[in-house]
Each structure stands twice: as structure tokens, then as C-alpha cells.
Amino acid sequence: MSNAYSGKPAAELTIDALVRDELAADDVRIHPDTLEAQARVAERHGNPQLAENFRRAAELTRFGEAEILALYEALRPRRSTAGELAALAADLAARDAPRCAALVREAAAAYARRGLLR
Amino acid sequence: MVDEPVGRIRFMDEQRVNLDGFAREDPALGLVALHSPADPEPSLRVVDGVVVELDGKARDAFDTIDSYVAAHGIDLSVAEEAMALGEVVAARLFVDPAVPRGEVIRLVAGMTPAKLARVVMLLRPPELMMAMTKLRARRTPSNQAHVTNLLDDPLLLAADAATAAAYGFRELETTVPVLADAPSNAVAVTIGAAVGAPGVLVQCAVEEAMELEMGLRGLVSYAETVSLYGTESVFVDGDDTPWSKALLTSGYASRGIKMRVSSGAGAEVLMAGAEGRSMLYLESRCVSLARAIGAQGVQNGGIDGASVAASVPRGVRELMAENVMVMARNLESCSGNDALMSESHVRRTSRTLPILLAGSDYICSGFGSVRRYDNMFGPSNWNAEDIDDWLALQRDWGVDGGLRTASADTVRDLRRQAVEAVRDVYRALGLGDFTDEQLAAAVDAAGSMDLAGTDALAVLAAAQTIRGAGLTALDVARALHETGHDEAARRVLDMAVARVHGDHLQTAAIFDEDMRVLSLVTDPNEYAGPGTGYEPAPRRQAEIDDIRQARGVADLRRTQAADRTDKLQKTGNAGFGTDPREVVIGVSPGVGRTVWRTLSGLLVQDVLQELLDGLEEEGCLARIVRVNSTIDLGMVGLTAARLAGSGIGIGLQGKGTALIHRRDLPPLANLELYSMAPTLTAEMYRALGANAGRHAKGATPVPVRNPYTEEAIEARYHTSVIALVALERDCADPEAAPEELSFR
Missing domain, CATH: 3.20.20.350 (Diol/glycerol dehydratase, large subunit)
Incomplete structure (x- = not known):
């Protein structure tokens, strides 16, 4: 049985709990450990790329909605300078999101080559 | 001066299919379905675990799509084996039911976009159906x-x-x-x-950022409008890169939201960015990228560009081939059949039917x-x-x-x-x-x-x-x-x-x-x-099986019973008439028992009244006899004729089919026949009665013609006919004599 992001066991996510106002947004959010477990399932079923996505997602569970939206925006074409992407990657690495950091570094290199930096 | 086409051509021009646009192949514009001269030869070169050449392009010439696919989209442990497979050999693996799905998935993971397109291009329509049946994920x-x-x-x-x-x-x-x-x-x-x-599952398709925001709030439970394109220029015009899409994909997963990407033929052509490549090759790049960024599934098969693909030769086949590529890459297929691709009901059905028959994750x-x-x-x-x-x-x-x-x-x-x-x-x-x-x-x-x-x-x-x-x-x-x-x-x-x-x-x-x-x-x-x-x-x-329109005999029995009357009453066994002006109307065994309304909607009693009125116009006498031994209209009519003083009889089945018979004719012959019961009218029954009267008097009347209809009249009525015949059959008794009926 999974635990929610908040740590609450999924079995406690009931209508009664909702009515007693005991459920908050983090109680219906996925926990990074659950995403890691799903990544292992995806690997066993012939899709290591899906597993990698779940592991990047596990890193992103700790990021707020606005931060995820900002990260997405920064990776769109010609939104960021090389320096900004480098700083973003460093920030991600520092916040224990090494896979996302690697994604940003890889993007920065490709954008530099293909004229997609700001 | 140009001659106007003949009527046959003018008539054909007016058909709905000719509202559709049909384009000549034009590879330069990307208006080509399965293969363009500009599609690259499949190739893959790996040095020290790094892809240095992909589909004829060297690493320093990679665009962003090549780069992402080369870095993440190809299983290098199987690539050498997969790329060495002959394309015909590989295509047969897709179709052969003895080759497990897992084996195809394993090999395709090592194929480049050009290689997979070349393999799928070889699959003919029934082979695409076999491949879809076998390769879909769920x-x-x-x-x-x-x-x-x-x-x-x-x-x-x-x-x-x-x-x-x-x-x-x-x-x-x-x-x-x-x-x-x-x-x-x-x-x-x-x-x-x-x-x-x-x-x-519910989603609201809007601009990328807004869609993500609603997903994060839990207002929707999956996302799909995450578009991929097969050329870099169109990708960037769409305001994204493979990396921004990869991040978006992970953003959805980070909140436990299901997500698939969207691609499909025609998008690049419509944005004048196909770079001379075929639709299938460009879509193969999209599908490879979808797998590479870690999306679990793809919506493709034309989507908004479906009618572009459908405008060129083999375009509809290309749409289905797109779905098969998704399945072969071990991804969920949400297989198009989305935007209306033709004004013709025949063409739009043809476009979907193979996929409906083969079955898809989402048809x-x-x-x-x-x-x-x-x-x-x-x-x-x-x-x-x-x-x-x-x-x-x-x-x-x-x-x-x-x-x-x-x-x-x-x-x-x-x-x-x-x-x-x-x-x-x-x-x-x-x-x-x-x-x-x-x-x-x-x-x-x-x-x-x-x-x-x-x-x-x-x-x-x-x-x-x-x-x-x-x-x-x-x-x-x-x-x-x-x-x-x-x-x-x-x-x-x-x-x-x-x-x-x-x-x-x-x-x-x-x-x-x-x-x-x-x-x-x-x-x-x-x-x-x-x-x-x-x-x-x-x-x-x-x-x-149980669609709401399905009807059985029990339903029809109830419907018929609602029209029951006591106008027809048995008065005794039927005897032979002697008056030369007498015509006998023979009715089938169910009439007056279980069958009350004919297929045309007229009540049997009203049909009888019209026949009687027609006979009366000709100064004839009439008698109604129920023939109990047979449901065959010819035998009902012949039995009536043999009982009639004039030797002329009318046969009437409860469903409304009617004929005029004469006692010296073989059973399957007749003088006039109304075979199209659903289209008969009161006036026609009256005319039949009158003609029977004229025959009784030895005249040769002009036969009343069966009405003609181009509608699928049999499709409409055959189920009712079968049920009505079953009702009649239940009332028939081969031993029972004909009986006289009173009609008031």
C-alpha cells in the first residue's frame, strides 16, 4: 500500500476523512518512493525511458507548482541564456535533483549548437 | 469551347466524396505518405557507446530531435542486431503470430527512426491489422x-x-x-x-502551461495536448524543444497525472516545414522521440492533419502505420480516428474500420x-x-x-x-x-x-x-x-x-x-x-450484442397484441361457393389471432375493408376465409380460389403481402402479386380488390405495379418479417380445415 506525499497511508484517504477536513492537497499527491517503485515496474516491462521519466518526476515532487511551470518555461526555445541554464542546472543539482539538472545541462548544450538560447 | 461532361459524369461530380480534396504527390512539400526520395537511408554508428551517426547524419549535424533520440531513444545493446535485420525479415516478425510481442519490442528498441519507417512501410493493410492486433500494449x-x-x-x-x-x-x-x-x-x-x-479519466486540452496548471490542481486526471513534431523548425515554431517536452512529461508524472504526447502526419506539411520528407518518416521521428522523453503513449494517426494524409495516395494506410509504430515502440496507442477526414461516409468509415477490427488501446x-x-x-x-x-x-x-x-x-x-x-x-x-x-x-x-x-x-x-x-x-x-x-x-x-x-x-x-x-x-x-x-x-x-433497437418475437407479439380487435370472428368451416361473381379472400393463419397490423402500418382489418370495397366496385360478392393449414401465400390464395364460386381468390398474409390466384393455376403461379408489403397503400389494396373482381368477370385488367424504392427496405423490415412469420407459424395447423370469418 502506498503512502501519499504527506506520508499519510492511502488507506486513510476516505470520504470520511475528507468530510472531517483531514485531507489536504499533499494527501493526494504521489510520493517519490512510489514513483521509484513505478520506475522499477517500467524497467521490468521493457521501457527504461519511462523509468527515467518517473525518476525525474520523483525529483520534481519536491518542487512547487510554480517552480515546475517556471522550469518548463526556462526550457522553451530562446527563453534562457547559457548562463541562466547553467545556473538552473546548478540549482537543481544543489536541491537533490541530479537527473533534472542533467536534462537542463544537455538542453543548454544543444540549444547553444542550434541557436535556441536567448 | 470545352464540352460540358455527360450526365453520368455530372452526376458523379455531385457525390459527397468529390467535396474532398485529392492532392497529387509532391515530395518537396512533404505531400507523400510512405516514402520520399529525400528520406534518409537507415544507419546507426556507435563509437564508445555514443551514437556518432544516425540515419545518414553525422553527430555534428544532428538537429535537436536527432540529438535527443540518439542520446536516449535507442537501446544500444540491441541496435547492431536490429539494424542488421533485413526490412522484409523484420516486417514478417510484426505479423507472424508465432513471434511473441516481446521479441518485436526488444528489436524495435534498437531501430532508428528511418529503419522503423522502412519496416512498417512494407506492411500491407491486412498485415497492419495483424500487427496492431498483436502489438498493442493493452x-x-x-x-x-x-x-x-x-x-x-x-x-x-x-x-x-x-x-x-x-x-x-x-x-x-x-x-x-x-x-x-x-x-x-x-x-x-x-x-x-x-x-x-x-x-x-478526464482532461482539458488547452495551451501547455494552462493544461499543466489544471493537472497539478487535480482538476483533470490526464493530459494529452503535448505536441511533438518531426522537424526541428516546426517543433520550435510550436514553442517547444525535446527537452521542454521531457520536463513537461516529468512534471505531470510528479503529480501522478497520466500523460501522452500528440503527433501525427500532416502537421509539418501544414506548417510548410516537412523538409521534403515523407509523412511516415517524420512521424517515426516523433514516435522515437516520444519513447526517448519517457512518455507512456502517443496520440497519432493524423489527428489535425488526418485529411492532409488522406489527400495523397496510400495516406490512410500511412495513418494506421503511425499507430503500429507506436505499438512497436512499446507505447500506448491512442489511434487517431479523431478529426473528420472526409465528407464521404464511405471514406471515413473505411479509414476507421481496420483499427476497430484490430483493436487499439484507444480506437x-x-x-x-x-x-x-x-x-x-x-x-x-x-x-x-x-x-x-x-x-x-x-x-x-x-x-x-x-x-x-x-x-x-x-x-x-x-x-x-x-x-x-x-x-x-x-x-x-x-x-x-x-x-x-x-x-x-x-x-x-x-x-x-x-x-x-x-x-x-x-x-x-x-x-x-x-x-x-x-x-x-x-x-x-x-x-x-x-x-x-x-x-x-x-x-x-x-x-x-x-x-x-x-x-x-x-x-x-x-x-x-x-x-x-x-x-x-x-x-x-x-x-x-x-x-x-x-x-x-x-x-x-x-x-x-444487446443494442437497444434489437427486437425479438416476444416484442413483436406485444406490439401486435396492442391492435387486437374483435372485428374478425370464426363462424364455422368454409364451404365451396357457387355464385360465379363470388371471390374469396383467403387470409393466413395468424390473422385475427396474433397478427393485426401489416408491415406498411395499415391494420389488417383496414386492408380487408379496401379489398372488399374494390370487389364491391366491380359488383362482386366476397367471403373471407382463414386458411389454417399453410403460411405460404400462394397456397393461401389458391385455397381461396378453389373455394370461390368464380374460381378467383385473393391471398393476404398478415404482414400485408397479397396476390390474386385462380383455381386452375399451379400453386406458385398467380395473376397479380404485391410482394413489397412495407410500401403498399390503401389505394393499392382497393385496386387489387377491383382487379380480382375483373378477373372473376373474365376481363383482363391492367396489373397494378409494385411500388419501387431504393431504400434498404429489407434491412428495415426483415427482422419484423421473421417474427411475423414465426407468429403465423405458431397458428398454423396442417390438419386444420379453412374456416369462414365474419367481418363487421
Whole structure:
């Protein structure tokens, strides 16, 4: 049985709990450990790329909605300078999101080559 | 001066298919389906674990798509083996049921985009169907619906979402004519879906960032409008890169939201960015990229560009080949059949049928469950106008197209519950108020043109409040519960809790109505030839078979009994007449017992009255005799003729078929025959009576002609005929003598 992001066991996510106002947004959010477990399932079923996505997602569970939206925006074409992407990657690495950091570094290199930096 | 074409050509020009555009192949513009001279030769060179050449291009010339695919999209441990496979050999692996799906998946993981396109290009239509049957990820097929309307009316959205869920759609996709309305639409469709059935996934397709925001808030449960393109220029014009899409993909997964990407032929052509490549090759790049960024599935098969593909030779085949590539890359296929690709009912059916027969994870990536005019994605290849057709197609072929019939009462009840739930939730959350008149109109409406008026500003205000206050799925569930919609509340909460488990993030996941996840993991497709793979369970087969229009003998017996009268009464055994002016009307065994109305809608008693009137016009005497020993019209008529003083008889079956017979003719001969019972009129029966009278007097009347119709009259009436004949057969007794009937 999974635990929610908040740590609450999924079995406690009931209508009664909702009515007693005991459920908050983090109680219906996925926990990074659950995403890691799903990544292992995806690997066993012939899709290591899906597993990698779940592991990047596990890193992103700790990021707020606005931060995820900002990260997405920064990776769109010609939104960021090389320096900004480098700083973003460093920030991600520092916040224990090494896979996302690697994604940003890889993007920065490709954008530099293909004229997609700001 | 140019001669006008002859009438035959002018007539053909007027047919609906000629409203479609048909393009000559033009590879330079990308107007070519399966292969363009500019498509690269498949190639892959790896040095020290790094791809240094991909499909004829060296690493320093890679565009962003090449770079991403080279870095993440190819399984280098199998690449050498896969790239060395002859294309015909590989294509046979797709089709051969003895080769397990897993073996194809393993090898395709090592193929470059150009290689996979070359292999799939070789598959002919029945081979594509075999490949789809075998390679799709999920064993159980499914279907997705569009639920939208012109006005973003929340009541109608909820009523239509509940209706779509009742008809069996497992994913509902809404969108907006007015972007800012999106949160209101998402809430209304979520509520309607929850009223309709458990476990229905909901999404609201809008601009990328807005869609992500609604997903993060739990207002929708999956996302699909994450577009990929096959050339870098079009990708960047779409304001994204492979890396931004990869991040977006992970963003959805980080909140436990199911997501697939969207691509498909024609998009690059429409944006003048196809770079001279074929549609299939460009789409192969999209599918490779989808796998590389870690998306679990792809919506493709043309989508918005379906009619572009369909305009060129082999274009419809290319659309299906796109889906097969997705399946071969071990991804969920949401297989197009989305945008309307032809004005011709024949062509649009032809485009979908092979996929319906083979079965796909989602056969339509947007069956328009609403009226064509209400579909804000544009009309779909299949729409509310076609739901009964779809149900009939499923039943005809015995295949699972994802839909089931819903009774009139079920649809009314669910629509009412859905609009009441929206009214109560909108009131409880301070989003707006609706009148009883608006509710009643939405329940009854076949489309938004039937509504009692939607306040566009109120919808906008509701949407702004949802967004501004940061309302989530939990707020919606709580409001549903507080206003007494307990079941819908539980279903909305269940969908929110499903995100905690994340099992539906795996490939090709849907929920069944017991909230079990069916996916590549839990419901894998293991087709290996006849006797294996998906077969509907008995309960599901019954849903496919039992469409609401189906009728049996018992139904017809009830319908006929409603017209029972006592006008015809048995008076005794029939004797021989002697008056030379006498004509006998012989009726079949069911008349006056179980059969009361003919196929034309006329009552048997009214038909008899017309025949009698016609005979009277000619100064003839008439007698009505029920022939009990046979249901054969010729024998009924001949028996009557042999009893008649004139030797002329009229035979009449309860279904309305009639003839004139003479006692010296063989049984299968006759003087006049009305064989088309459904199209007969009172006037024609009167004329038949009169002609029988003229025959009795030795004249040679002009025969009355059977009416001609070009409608599928047999399709309409044959089931009734079979049931009527069964009723007649039940009344027949080979030993029983003819009996005299009184008629008053």
C-alpha cells in the first residue's frame, strides 16, 4: 500500500476523512518512493525511458507548482541564456535533483549548437 | 469551347466524396505518405557507446530531435542486431503470430527512426491489422470521447460527460472555445464523468502551461495536448524543444497525472516545414522521440492533419502505420480516428474500420460524443450522430470498440443527476447559480442549440474563481458530498487517490468500473494467433450484442397484441361457393389471432375493408376465409380460389403481402402479386380488390405495379418479417380445415 506525499497511508484517504477536513492537497499527491517503485515496474516491462521519466518526476515532487511551470518555461526555445541554464542546472543539482539538472545541462548544450538560447 | 461532361459524369461530380480534396504527390512539400526520395537511408554508428551517426547524419549535424533520440531513444545493446535485420525479415516478425510481442519490442528498441519507417512501410493493410492486433500494449481495447460545446455551458458539459461515460468511454477530453473558461469546463466534465461511471479519466486540452496548471490542481486526471513534431523548425515554431517536452512529461508524472504526447502526419506539411520528407518518416521521428522523453503513449494517426494524409495516395494506410509504430515502440496507442477526414461516409468509415477490427488501446483519440456542431476540436470522424452506427459495427463484427448501449431511462437519469450535481457544486463553491429551466433544458438537449440560454460571463466568472481560489479536486469532492451526491463524491476522490498509487502511470492504463487498473503491466496483450488474445468476457459480449433497437418475437407479439380487435370472428368451416361473381379472400393463419397490423402500418382489418370495397366496385360478392393449414401465400390464395364460386381468390398474409390466384393455376403461379408489403397503400389494396373482381368477370385488367424504392427496405423490415412469420407459424395447423370469418 502506498503512502501519499504527506506520508499519510492511502488507506486513510476516505470520504470520511475528507468530510472531517483531514485531507489536504499533499494527501493526494504521489510520493517519490512510489514513483521509484513505478520506475522499477517500467524497467521490468521493457521501457527504461519511462523509468527515467518517473525518476525525474520523483525529483520534481519536491518542487512547487510554480517552480515546475517556471522550469518548463526556462526550457522553451530562446527563453534562457547559457548562463541562466547553467545556473538552473546548478540549482537543481544543489536541491537533490541530479537527473533534472542533467536534462537542463544537455538542453543548454544543444540549444547553444542550434541557436535556441536567448 | 470545352464540352460540358455527360450526365453520368455530372452526376458523379455531385457525390459527397468529390467535396474532398485529392492532392497529387509532391515530395518537396512533404505531400507523400510512405516514402520520399529525400528520406534518409537507415544507419546507426556507435563509437564508445555514443551514437556518432544516425540515419545518414553525422553527430555534428544532428538537429535537436536527432540529438535527443540518439542520446536516449535507442537501446544500444540491441541496435547492431536490429539494424542488421533485413526490412522484409523484420516486417514478417510484426505479423507472424508465432513471434511473441516481446521479441518485436526488444528489436524495435534498437531501430532508428528511418529503419522503423522502412519496416512498417512494407506492411500491407491486412498485415497492419495483424500487427496492431498483436502489438498493442493493452489486451482490452478502449475508446476516448470529446465532450465540448459551443457555449462552454457547464450544465450541458456535465450532462454530456455523464452520457459519454454511460456509453462506455473511459477517457473524456474537453476543450474550450474561450481559453479562460478552461477551469470551469474541467470541473463540469469531472463532475459529469463521476456521475456517469467510476474510473473515467478526464482532461482539458488547452495551451501547455494552462493544461499543466489544471493537472497539478487535480482538476483533470490526464493530459494529452503535448505536441511533438518531426522537424526541428516546426517543433520550435510550436514553442517547444525535446527537452521542454521531457520536463513537461516529468512534471505531470510528479503529480501522478497520466500523460501522452500528440503527433501525427500532416502537421509539418501544414506548417510548410516537412523538409521534403515523407509523412511516415517524420512521424517515426516523433514516435522515437516520444519513447526517448519517457512518455507512456502517443496520440497519432493524423489527428489535425488526418485529411492532409488522406489527400495523397496510400495516406490512410500511412495513418494506421503511425499507430503500429507506436505499438512497436512499446507505447500506448491512442489511434487517431479523431478529426473528420472526409465528407464521404464511405471514406471515413473505411479509414476507421481496420483499427476497430484490430483493436487499439484507444480506437479513437477523440470520438465526438457530442453533436458535430458542438465539437470544439472540430467535427470528429465519429460523432454523436454516429454512436448507434458504432454500436451496430461492434455488433456486426463481434468486436469490442469500447462502447455499449445505454437505455433511454439511464441516459435521462444520469443527465439529470449530472446537472443537479453541477448546480449544487457551483452554488456551494460560490461559482454561480442556475435556474430550474436551465437544468431541464440541459437534461433534454441534444446539443447546445437546444439550451435555454447560457450566461457567457457567468461561465468566465466561475472559471476565474476556480483558478483564483486555487480550487482542487478535493474541494469538488467535498462539495459533492455536502450536497448529497455521495457516489459522485466518492468517485472524484477515488480518482484523486489513484494518483497516490500511480499504477495508472504505466503504459496504456485505464481504470475499469471497479477501479482496477488495466495496463501493459496488469492486462498485457499476449495475442499469438486464433484462440489467444482479447476476447470479450460474456458480460461484455452481452453489452456489445444487446443494442437497444434489437427486437425479438416476444416484442413483436406485444406490439401486435396492442391492435387486437374483435372485428374478425370464426363462424364455422368454409364451404365451396357457387355464385360465379363470388371471390374469396383467403387470409393466413395468424390473422385475427396474433397478427393485426401489416408491415406498411395499415391494420389488417383496414386492408380487408379496401379489398372488399374494390370487389364491391366491380359488383362482386366476397367471403373471407382463414386458411389454417399453410403460411405460404400462394397456397393461401389458391385455397381461396378453389373455394370461390368464380374460381378467383385473393391471398393476404398478415404482414400485408397479397396476390390474386385462380383455381386452375399451379400453386406458385398467380395473376397479380404485391410482394413489397412495407410500401403498399390503401389505394393499392382497393385496386387489387377491383382487379380480382375483373378477373372473376373474365376481363383482363391492367396489373397494378409494385411500388419501387431504393431504400434498404429489407434491412428495415426483415427482422419484423421473421417474427411475423414465426407468429403465423405458431397458428398454423396442417390438419386444420379453412374456416369462414365474419367481418363487421
